Amino acid sequence: xxxxxxxxxxxxxxxxxxxxxxxxxxxxxxxxxxxxxxxxxxxxxxxxxxxxxxxxxxxxxxxxxxxxxxxxxxxxxxxxxxxxxxxxxxxxxxxxxxxxxxxxxxxxxxxxxxxxxxxxxxxxxxxxxxxxxxxxxxxxxxxxxxxxx
Numbered sequence: 001x002x003x004x005x006x007x008x009x010x011x012x013x014x015x016x017x018x019x020x021x022x023x024x025x026x027x028x029x030x031x032x033x034x035x036x037x038x039x040x041x042x043x044x045x046x047x048x049x050x051x052x053x054x055x056x057x058x059x060x061x062x063x064x065x066x067x068x069x070x071x072x073x074x075x076x077x078x079x080x081x082x083x084x085x086x087x088x089x090x091x092x093x094x095x096x097x098x099x100x101x102x103x104x105x106x107x108x109x110x111x112x113x114x115x116x117x118x119x120x121x122x123x124x125x126x127x128x129x130x131x132x133x134x135x136x137x138x139x140x141x142x143x144x145x146x147x148x149x
Contacts, residue, residue: 019069023077023093027085030092046092047099048107048147064128070097071132087134091125094132099149103127106148110141 012020033042043050074094078085095105105127114120122141124134131138 016069016073019073019097020076022097023070023073024081026093026096027074027077027081027089028083030089030096031083031085034088034092043147046096047149048092048095051146051148064101064103066101067098067103067127067130067132070094070101070127073097074133087137088123090133091123094125094127095147095149098125098127098132104149105132106146108138108143109145109147110138110143112141 030046033046036042037045071094074090074097077093078090091107095107098105105125108124108126109121110124111119111121122134122137124138125132
C-alpha cells in the first residue's frame, strides 16, 4: 500500500508534493517534541497557547485555498509515516503549517467515553472556521480545551 501512495505522490503537482514533504517533516518534529517534553512545554515551544473559551472563532471568514491543501498534505504524510501519526500530531502539524502561511489555527481537544465507559481523547484542527484535520471523529467528542497559533 505504501508504494501506491508513493506513486500517487509523484503524480501530484510540485506545490502539493512540497506541502506533503513539509507535513512529513513537521509530523516527525511534533511527534518527538510531544514524546520527549512535558505537554505544556512542548505546546509552548511549538508556539501553541491555551485560550479560555471557544477560541478566536473565525467562522465568518472565507477559507484560504491553502487550508484544504494543508489538510490533505497532513493526511498523506500520516499515511506513509514510519510511525503511528496520531490525531494530536496531525492537528499540531496542520497548525504549524498554516501559521507559517499567516493563518491563525486552533487545535481542539475533546473527550468521550468508549463502549466500555473508558475515557478516550481526540484532537482536531480548525482554520478560518473550517476543519483541517480530525474532522470525521470530532462530533462524538466533547471539547475541553483549545490551543491557538
